[in-house]
Amino acid sequence: MEEDSLMYTGNGSGSNAGTRFSTEDESVHCHVVVEQAACAVVRPHSVWPADQRAQRAEDQPDTADTLGWSPDFGTPLGGEPKHWKRTGDYPAVGTGATLSNDHKLSVVTSWENDDEVVCGAHENNVTCVFDAHGFTVGLDTYETW
Secondary structure, three states: OEOOHHHHEOOOOHHHOOEEEEOOOOOEEEEEEOOEEEEEEOOOOOOOOHHHEOOOOOOOOOOOOEEEEEHHHOEOOOOOOEEEOOEOOEOOOOOOEEOOOOEEEEEEEEOOOOEEEEEEEEOOEEEEEEOOEEEEEOOOOEEEO
């Protein structure tokens, strides 16, 4: 079922900006802003592939918990998503509404190009897609393309 992304979008700036949501069990928290889309797994989870770490993540601990696209980590929208350790307020955790299982939403990431990230929840995993690339992530799930 398609949701209205405005119901998941906060007002303001900083960590309150953008569209934020979590899975029903609150194990995955996602945050989409201009040119960035990422999900953090906030509970202990499976080990993620070392060869898919983002740039600038090599100085971080091996306990990556965030997967997605962020120019700050050399993983721009349009490329294959990578993982890193969440730092600072992005992606925001604990600030979004619940996206029910088997629901999805589309978030515009660029008004100039009508770019959209589409994310959906299924069995407490999240799948996000942008153009030909995407990811699925959860406590025991990690897949990128």
